[in-house]
Amino acid sequence: MVKKTGRPGYLQIADELRERIRGGLLAPGEPLPSTAQLAEQFDASLSVVKMAVGILRNEGLVVGQQGKGVFVQEDGQPEQDSDLRTEVTALRSAVQDLTRRLEQVEAALPAADPKTRN
Amino acid sequence: MVKKTGRPGYLQIADELRERIRGGLLAPGEPLPSTAQLAEQFDASLSVVKMAVGILRNEGLVVGQQGKGVFVQEDGQPEQDSDLRTEVTALRSAVQDLTRRLEQVEAALPAADPKTRN
DNA sequence: CAAGCCAACTAGGTCAACTATGTTGGCTAT
DNA sequence: ATAGCCAACATAGTTGACCTAGTTGGCTTG
CATH class of the missing domain: 1.10.10.10 (Winged helix-like DNA-binding domain superfamily/Winged helix DNA-binding domain)
Incomplete structure (x- = not known):
């Protein structure tokens, strides 16, 4: 160092x-x-x-x-100013989608055993 | 917390x-x-x-x-690049977190609910 | 009164240890 | 030989301690 x-x-x-x-x-x-x-x-x-x-x-x-x-990271460096707005939009909708799916699945879980691993 | x-x-x-x-x-x-x-x-x-x-x-x-x-930060200029970058960072973090959680739960949900895709 | 010290706060950096969890490969027992 | 266990390694997260350094306000002292 x-x-x-x-x-x-x-x-x-x-x-x-x-x-x-x-x-x-x-x-x-x-x-x-x-x-x-x-x-x-x-x-x-x-x-x-x-x-x-x-x-x-x-x-x-x-x-x-x-x-x-x-x-x-494989995906290079998009991160240019014009791309930023695009990515914000994409990410925001992705978050909404993921949140919806998560809540559905979590709600569909009664009290499942968390030890259920492969 | x-x-x-x-x-x-x-x-x-x-x-x-x-x-x-x-x-x-x-x-x-x-x-x-x-x-x-x-x-x-x-x-x-x-x-x-x-x-x-x-x-x-x-x-x-x-x-x-x-x-x-x-x-x-005082800065002023609202809605500037730094603002976008900040939100991109936050959103990306949130997406990663949600994706991880979703995959975990979905994986632990073999056929518990065949209606919801899988 | 004024100068200066000092204690108590602040952020920031570094370190060591521990927990948890995932991965992999080797050993062992069947 | 194969299945299962287990040790060794990995990232990741958390905690607590110690140190540096800047700031502030009160107290002491001249």
Whole structure:
């Protein structure tokens, strides 16, 4: 980690990973190194690495899959101004749709056993 | 706080604060309650509150001033890109959450209700 | 009275430990 | 050989502690 620039470590790491992705060093679909590996690479604690990854996750640059890893998002960077409005509209309707479906299914559940896993 | 929705506390708190700001309950220039107060209000740990505030800070909705407090961004220009970006972030987060919950419930619902697709 | 110190607040960053949950692969017992 | 268990690893979330640093207001002291 890094320079004593006063810039917080978790931001520096997020910057670096963002750079690696944009630069193609980490291709879409590829997994990032594990949290522990990153912590060692950057000589930082697990917490700051998790914070850094959380930022990228929040940005949609990366998707975490529990138990497997964190993967570079396939879908590129739409996120341009004109696309933003479009995406807002699409997301808003998606939320409404999902909410409706969820409520239906949840209502159709009497008191099902939550242990019902495969 | 901690509604049993499985949605992480730090996201629930971020959502709630975002809502308060958008709803005008917290006006631009006004300070949020202190970290400690929020922690008590939401019955969460300081860490979780700090994570939530960090998200809003990252979204530009709010600015922290060390030693004083965290203030709702004045900016002015309503309905600008930052506003859209904020909503995109919030919506994307909500979509991910709802999708996960839906898939869980639907998967746990083998043929309990054949009428509702599946 | 005024200068300066100090205690109590604030945000922000970092760390370590624990829980939970999902995935995978290897071992074992049938 | 196959089914099931289990250990090791992964992300994710939470908590609590400790530290830095800025701000404020009250108290002490000169």
